[in-house]
Amino acid sequence: MDDVVASHAAAVRLVRAAEQIKRDFARAIAPSGLSVPAARTLLLIDAPMPMREVSERLACDKSYITRIADELEERGLVRRVSGDDRRVQLLELTPAGTRLRRSLFDAFAATNPVARRLGPADRRALDRTLDLLPPD
Amino acid sequence: MDDVVASHAAAVRLVRAAEQIKRDFARAIAPSGLSVPAARTLLLIDAPMPMREVSERLACDKSYITRIADELEERGLVRRVSGDDRRVQLLELTPAGTRLRRSLFDAFAATNPVARRLGPADRRALDRTLDLLPPD
DNA sequence: TATTGTTATACTCTATAACTATA
DNA sequence: TATAGTTATAGAGTATAACAATA
Numbered sequence: 001m002d003d004v005v006a007s008h009a010a011a012v013r014l015v016r017a018a019e020q021i022k023r024d025f026a027r028a029i030a031p032s033g034l035s036v037p038a039a040r041t042l043l044l045i046d047a048p049m050p051m052r053e054v055s056e057r058l059a060c061d062k063s064y065i066t067r068i069a070d071e072l073e074e075r076g077l078v079r080r081v082s083g084d085d086r087r088v089q090l091l092e093l094t095p096a097g098t099r100l101r102r103s104l105f106d107a108f109a110a111t112n113p114v115a116r117r118l119g120p121a122d123r124r125a126l127d128r129t130l131d132l133l134p135p136d
Numbered sequence: 137m138d139d140v141v142a143s144h145a146a147a148v149r150l151v152r153a154a155e156q157i158k159r160d161f162a163r164a165i166a167p168s169g170l171s172v173p174a175a176r177t178l179l180l181i182d183a184p185m186p187m188r189e190v191s192e193r194l195a196c197d198k199s200y201i202t203r204i205a206d207e208l209e210e211r212g213l214v215r216r217v218s219g220d221d222r223r224v225q226l227l228e229l230t231p232a233g234t235r236l237r238r239s240l241f242d243a244f245a246a247t248n249p250v251a252r253r254l255g256p257a258d259r260r261a262l263d264r265t266l267d268l269l270p271p272d
Numbered sequence: 273t274a275t276t277g278t279t280a281t282a283c284t285c286t287a288t289a290a291c292t293a294t295a
Numbered sequence: 296t297a298t299a300g301t302t303a304t305a306g307a308g309t310a311t312a313a314c315a316a317t318a
Contacts, residue, residue, distance in 0.1 A: 007251035008244065010259050010266075011157050017269045018154030021147050037308070052276060059155075061310055066278055087276040087317045108144065115143035117268050123146050126265045130149045132253050134156055173285070188299060197287055202301055223294045223299040 020113060028107040032100060037064070038071045041091075042078070042101050048090040050083060072097070156249055164243040168236060173200070174207045177227075178214075178237050184226040186219060208233070
């Protein structure tokens, strides 16, 4: 029962740490003017990617990707291009998208608490702990 | 630069783990019919607590606590009682609130991945890692 | 018939601002 | 003047359902 309380506290702390990471991320990408999910999508697209795959990787509904793609396309950061299967639309970075993506990576690296506060050994310890928790 | 990628990946994993905890929590409390923030509040109230303190502990605006208190009061789980300072309203559990609170604790303990998948040593390792990350 | 993406709509969580009543 | 709580409103993120085009 002490165990319950300790586990509860640890879970709360873990959630708090995640929220801090998210706040730092939001702050890091704010100058870009992108919404958080649009920035997450931009970071995800390392090569032209079907919108369905984006929705799977972000673990959200496909209808939501339509919005994000609209936002990124209006900003000239991605293009929709048709796949071989003509139902499929791939999101492809424009040159401007590629540049912004790189700068978002740098900004995130500069603020991400995991990068700033954890040394390699600490990070390995974190990885081992996360290995124990269920994926997805 | 490999370091950037590894830190990024670790941060993403940590956020995912937190989201899993939150999903499990939502599933655990679903039978109660309470919203997630109302359930969090119920778990927080171990003794009559000023609404302002609730807002601080949940790290949210005081106006939001008004809503949560309304929900909990309509369900007959808490009462608003005036403090000595007559501006202050304390949230106090009713007997039904006390019973539901206990059952939510049990439900959370049964599903919380931290409790289910991490042994005491693992949890201490997690605590040490979280000590390194910025609080709040 | 199943899948990709779109549209329209609505829900949840949460903040901001303006207010009331105390202190 | 500052603080506790309330009210009204708005915004972000996200889901659901119905649909069109394609497979």
